[in-house]
Amino acid sequence: MRFAGRPLLFLAAAPVLGLLVLPLVGLLVASSPADLAAGIGSPLFAPALWLSARTTAASLAVVVLAGTPLAWWLAVGSGRTTRVVEAVVDLPIVVPPAVVGIALLETFGRSGLLGPGLVRFGIQIPFTTLAVVLAQVVVSAPFYVQAAAAAFRRVDADLLIVARTLGQSQRGAFLRVAVPIALPGLIGGAALAWARALGEFGATLLFAGNLPGTTQTMPLAIYMALESDVRVAVALSLVLAAVSIFLLLALRLAPSAVARLQTRSARS
Amino acid sequence: MRKWSFVVALSLALIGCGGGDIEPGTLNVYAASSLTEAFGELEAAFESTHPEVDVAVTFAGSQVLRLQIAQGAPADVFASANVEHMQALVDSGLVEESVVFAHNDLVIIVPPDNPAGIEEIGDLAHAERLVLGTANVPVGDYAREVLRRAAPSHEEGFEAIVMSRVVSEESNVRLARSKVELGEADASIVYRTDAGSTDRVRVVEIPRELNLIADYPIGIVEATGMRAAAEAWIKLVGSPEGRAVLERHDFIVPTPPE
Numbered sequence: 001m002r003f004a005g006r007p008l009l010f011l012a013a014a015p016v017l018g019l020l021v022l023p024l025v026g027l028l029v030a031s032s033p034a035d036l037a038a039g040i041g042s043p044l045f046a047p048a049l050w051l052s053a054r055t056t057a058a059s060l061a062v063v064v065l066a067g068t069p070l071a072w073w074l075a076v077g078s079g080r081t082t083r084v085v086e087a088v089v090d091l092p093i094v095v096p097p098a099v100v101g102i103a104l105l106e107t108f109g110r111s112g113l114l115g116p117g118l119v120r121f122g123i124q125i126p127f128t129t130l131a132v133v134l135a136q137v138v139v140s141a142p143f144y145v146q147a148a149a150a151a152f153r154r155v156d157a158d159l160l161i162v163a164r165t166l167g168q169s170q171r172g173a174f175l176r177v178a179v180p181i182a183l184p185g186l187i188g189g190a191a192l193a194w195a196r197a198l199g200e201f202g203a204t205l206l207f208a209g210n211l212p213g214t215t216q217t218m219p220l221a222i223y224m225a226l227e228s229d230v231r232v233a234v235a236l237s238l239v240l241a242a243v244s245i246f247l248l249l250a251l252r253l254a255p256s257a258v259a260r261l262q263t264r265s266a267r268s
Numbered sequence: 269m270r271k272w273s274f275v276v277a278l279s280l281a282l283i284g285c286g287g288g289d290i291e292p293g294t295l296n297v298y299a300a301s302s303l304t305e306a307f308g309e310l311e312a313a314f315e316s317t318h319p320e321v322d323v324a325v326t327f328a329g330s331q332v333l334r335l336q337i338a339q340g341a342p343a344d345v346f347a348s349a350n351v352e353h354m355q356a357l358v359d360s361g362l363v364e365e366s367v368v369f370a371h372n373d374l375v376i377i378v379p380p381d382n383p384a385g386i387e388e389i390g391d392l393a394h395a396e397r398l399v400l401g402t403a404n405v406p407v408g409d410y411a412r413e414v415l416r417r418a419a420p421s422h423e424e425g426f427e428a429i430v431m432s433r434v435v436s437e438e439s440n441v442r443l444a445r446s447k448v449e450l451g452e453a454d455a456s457i458v459y460r461t462d463a464g465s466t467d468r469v470r471v472v473e474i475p476r477e478l479n480l481i482a483d484y485p486i487g488i489v490e491a492t493g494m495r496a497a498a499e500a501w502i503k504l505v506g507s508p509e510g511r512a513v514l515e516r517h518d519f520i521v522p523t524p525p526e
Contacts, residue, residue, distance in 0.1 A: 110383075111451045126452050127397060127435035209399070209436025209447070227331045227404045227439060 027241060031234045039225075039235015047213040048221035048236070055129060055217060056197045059136035063144045063193050068186070071148030072174065075155075086149075093142045100138055101206025108134070108207075131208035132215050136197035144186075144193035151185020152178060180262065184255030191251040195244055292320035295497045296342055298333040299325055300349035300406070300484065301440040302372065302459045306517040307347070313513070314504055321497050329405040329440035330354075337362055337489060344492040345501055347484060349441075349459075350406035354485040366487030369505050371520040372459040373479050374410055376472040377448050384454035389414075389474055390422050392455060398433045399444050399453040407441040410482055411457035417478045445469065464518040481520070 031039070039045060074086055092100055106112045108125040118125065125131050155178045163173040179186070201219040208215040210224060218240050225232040295314075299307045304327050311323045326333070330348040337343050337357055346363055348354040349372070357363040378386050384395040392398065392415075401408025419427040435453070438444040441462050447453040449468040459482065463471045486505060488498045504510045511521045 105450065105452065109450060109452050124397075210402070210438065211434065211436050215436065224402060224404075224437075224439065227329065227335060227402065230335070 024241060027234065027237055031231070031238055035231045036235045036238060039232045040239070042225070042229065042232040042235070044212060044216070044221045044225055044232060045236060045239075048216055048218045049239070051129070051132070051213065051216065052198060052218040055132045055136060056194055058133045059140060059197045060190060060194050062133070062137050063141045063197075064186075064190055067141055067145045067193075068148060068179075071145045072152050072178070074145070074149040075152030089142050089145050091142070092139050097139060097200065097202030098206060101135065101203035104131070104135060104138065104203060104207040126207060127209045127211070127215060129208075129214055132204055132217060135203040135207050136200050139200050139203055140193040140197040143196050144189040147189025147192060148182065148186050151182035151189070154185070155181045183262070184258045187254045187258060188251055191247055191254065195247045195251075198240070198243065198247075290318055290321060290496045290500060291494055293494055293497070294322045294324050295344050295494050295501060297323060297325045297345045297347070297501060298337065298341070298343040299327055299345075299347040300330045300333070301327050301442045302349055302407070302461050303327065303347055303484070304442065305465045306461070306514050306519065309513050309517075310501075310504060310510055313509060314501060318497065318500065321494075323501070327440075327442075329401070331404040331406075332439065340491075343489045344494045344498045345486065346489055347486040347505075348406070349482055349484055350409065351483050351485055352409075353406070354487060358487065362490055363487040364490055366485035367502075367506075368483045368522060369486050369502075369510075370484040370514050371522065372461055372482040372484065372518075373520070374407075374414055374457055374474055374482070375460050375463050376455055376474060377445065377458055377463045377469040378455045378472060379448055379451045379453075380468065380470055381451070382470060383451075386455050386472055388472065389418050389478065390426075391472075392433070393423065393426055393429045395430075395433050395454040397435045397452070397454050398430065399436045399438060399447040399456045400434050401441060401444050402437040402439055405438075405440055406482060407444065407458060408437065410480060413480060414457060414474060414478055417480075421478075461518045484519075 070089070074082055074089070077085075095103075105126060107114055108118065108131070109115045110119060110124070110126075115125075125134065159177055159181070160173045163177045164170070168176060199219055200217070201223070204215065204217060205220060205223075210216050210220050212221075216224065218236060222233050222236045222240070225236060297307065297311075307325050307327075311325055314323050315321065326343075328336075330350060330353045333341075333343070333346060334348070334353040334357055337346055338360070346354065346357065346366075347369070348366075351368075354363065354366045358366055376386065376389060376392070378384070384391070386392060386395060400411050403409060403412065415427045415430055423429075433454075436447065438447065441458050444453075444456045445458050445462050445466065448456045449466060455472075457474075460471075463469055486502055488495065488502065492498050505514075514521050
């Protein structure tokens with residue numbers, strides 16, 4: 001299985017591998033510790049980081065709370081409706097984020113589909129932190145729902161039937177049997193969704209605008225910093241890349257760690 | 269048809285003469301967003317008289333173009349909406365000398381139904397949602413200056429109140445305008461030319477004593493491989509034809525030095 005033993009295979013893979021890794025190396029090389037300090041000290045940095053942390057936490061909560069039942073429904077269903085809904089869930093992955101942004105504006109904006117009705121209740125969504133969260137939910141939910149549905153599909157249906165015969169309610173069987181078994185997959189999906197929300201740019205810029213502290217998340221801050229101080233942009237990029245790499249590692253390690261924990265607690 | 273060929277022949281005579289040998293290829297013009305319509309028209313005019321040259325105009329906030337040129341973007345000509353961004357490139361030797369070819373002033377724009385009832389600059393303090401350019405894009409910088417100038421003649425803290433109503437800072441003037449066109453923002457401060465090139469906004473004038481005049485410099489990028497074409501472009505912009513196009517799009521054109 002080792003690359004080293006298959007020089008031809010490695011040679012074929014090298015261009016793509018290089019293209020994936022080199023930009024990160026470039027980013028690292030481009031910034032001296034002094035630049036990094038200047039970037040972190042920039043007035044754009046802290047508010048953007050804090051806003052990104054808050055909004056992605058909120059959007060992740062929404063995605064997991066609403067996405068888990070949806071994923072379960074998709075996993076147990078098999079009819080035509082299920083397949084249609086599955087396709088709809090995938091839409092935000094194939095639609096460019098800028099399109100998602102315009103679509104959200106035409107839905108929740110003042111002259112949009114729901115906007116006038118919302119305004120009557122004094123609710124205005126565009127250009128608010130809520131708009132940032134909504135954009136993140138739309139673009140990241142598919143990643144979680146897909147992963148969760150796949151994980152639920154791997155749950156043995158017989159186990160659920162056994163749980164029911166042992167007196168568990170339907171909800172009990174779901175929460176105590178299906179969710180724990182699917183947990184590694186759920187965590188993986190959640191991490192992917194979080195990473196996607198963290199990187200969300202296009203839909204946010206169009207739907208939520210750009211205001212430091214309110215709607216300027218890390219990716220927007222990087223874009224704006226590029227216009228004034230490249231060092232700040234590079235520093236912000238480094239931090240975001242580091243967070244993402246950490247997420248990715250967690251994503252790779254979490255399933256086995258969870259499985260290990262589960263077997264340990266099952267034994268005790 | 270005959271009239272058209274006469275115009276072409278005339279412009280050929282006007283621009284073509286003394287143009288030297290223009291290298292065939294692509295002329296990359298980097299221009300401030302506010303020049304979108306005017307330079308779009310001039311692009312067509314240039315290409316009809318110089319069929320061997322394909323003009324590609326890139327429009328963005330001047331600060332973005334400046335950064336791109338500083339990073340080695342293949343620009344041949346740079347037209348900025350303020351002197352500062354141009355001067356930075358001239359100072360670092362990336363752009364040769366520049367000349368101011370147009371002026372612009374600022375107006376307030378509101379959606380046609382004017383939801384916040386903005387009739388004069390003081391009303392900006394009553395708006396719920398304002399959109400301005402960022403502090404780096406020339407139009408945002410100018411808008412802040414207008415607000416600073418307006419502060420003494422308005423209520424206490426006018427500038428801060430207005431700035432507190434800003435819900436988004438956009439990186440070029442067209443993005444700011446689009447938020448008003450969509451009806452999402454109550455108002456924005458943009459160039460007169462941007463207000464003139466859409467019928468989806470209403471103009472509210474800024475008093476002359478508070479307004480300011482934006483200078484548009486143009487210059488050739490030092491590293492250009494299309495020098496003759498770049499010179500011809502700048503010549504076209506300053507020609508009677510170019511000046512007429514700019515004026516038609518509400519730019520103020522400086523009187524040419526005699």
